[in-house]
Amino acid sequence: ADKKRPLPVYPKVIGIITSPTGAAVRDIITTIKRRYPVAQMLVYPALVQGENAAPSIVSAIEKANDDGRAEVLIVGRGGGSIEELWAFNEEQVALAISASQVPVISAVGHETDVTIADFVADMRAPTPTGAAELAVPHIEEVVEKVVTRKTRLIRAMSEKIRRERKRYETVKSSYIMRNPETLYRQQAERLDRLTEKLVKEQALYLKQTHIRINELTNRLQRSHPGKKIHESTIEVERLKNSLIRQMQAVFSRKEDEFKRKVSLLHALSPLKVMERGYSLTYTADNQIVKSTTDVKVGEELRVRLSDGSLYCQIQSMEEDKNGE
Structure with a gap:
């Protein structure tokens, strides 16, 4: 059931796959013309019994799909023996119906005749005439629906026009329409209030911004990098002088120690x-x-x-x- 596709409600073109000389095609055409004369019918001739019937039906289904004009296909034939209907039990026919991109109504034999094609099709009709009735709506029912909807639409539009006219009269007779200057006078007063509020808030914002800028300027001056650089330069110079003094002291100590060791070495030298x-x-x-x-x-x-x-x-x- 989940593979069954819905049939179009108002199809414009119906494809008929059956024997062009059988009674079934005449019944289908007559029924569609009577029920829904605005629809167009396309007959795709096929053999419906005999050894070559199955390939012929498959070819017609594929042709209808390639053609792309038909919105629904009726596949079937009139009544007969089980041997005469056997082509609709063939696997290739079942696969072709299943692969069809166009919804398929099966109409094989009489109401008591059941074939594999009936199970594979999107809709089963008991007879070819029944298939035509399933494929298209009755024109009188369509006209009746159109008339009903037209009447409802006219009634709804009339009611809407009446409400809008009443609304228009109400608006037209309202105080604001009789005295339109009241509207822009109120808006002008509102504009003046908003302008005054905007000026005050702008002045307050500028004042707060100026205070904030002064605070940041003072903070920047206290933390100015030039001051830190100057302090760091003094500290570097102090450390440099301290390092020089310490290095000189180390050199002096090392020089005295070296002289003492040279004197000792000289005193202990075998040459002396x-x-x-x-x-x-x-x-x-x-x-x-x-x-x-x-x-x-x-x-x-x-x-x-x-x-x-x-x-x-x-x-x-x-x-x-x-x-x-």
Whole structure:
């Protein structure tokens, strides 16, 4: 049921898919002409029985959809045996009806005849004549509705005109219309009041704005960046001078300490000892000689004095047994 599409209420063009020579097409055309003569009918001829009936019906449905003029399709034929109606039980016919973009009324056989096409169609009619009656309204009913609505519209318009005329007369006879200057006099007075209010509020707003500007100006002067820059410059200069003094003090301390350590180093230097007549003796491999046991006769030695070195060869050795 949710796949069934509603039929158009007042279709202008009705498509008829059936045999053009059967009684069904005559019944449909006669009924539509009698009920709704303003409608146009398009007959799409198709075979409705026999081996080629199903493809013919499918072709006619597709042609009607491609044509695009018909607003509703009547697909069917007159009564007959189940074999004669079998084309409307074919799957391809059912699929074509289901795929149709135009709503379809099935009208196959008599009221007791039921085919698969009846279940697939958007509306089932018991007979071709019944399909024509479902497809279009009765012209007399349409005319009656039009006349009824026309009468209601005339009555409604007449009532509206009467109310508007009465309203017009009321407005026309009102005090303000008889004395129109009252209207603009009141508005002029209101305009004067609003103008006066606007001037006062504008003056108050300007005064408050001026006070606010003065406050912000004073705050800006107190927090002016130039003042902060000047203060920061003084602070930087003070820190710079403090840093210079501290660096000079550090340099002075380090210089005194360096001099003390140089003096100490100078005092402990072997060269100072050598200036008093001492010397250092080294072997050929630059090892200092501390005892006679460190060398042997014939070995070459280097004697380091305060002002140079002497290269000697041991001629003989004498051991001091008394430590003198």
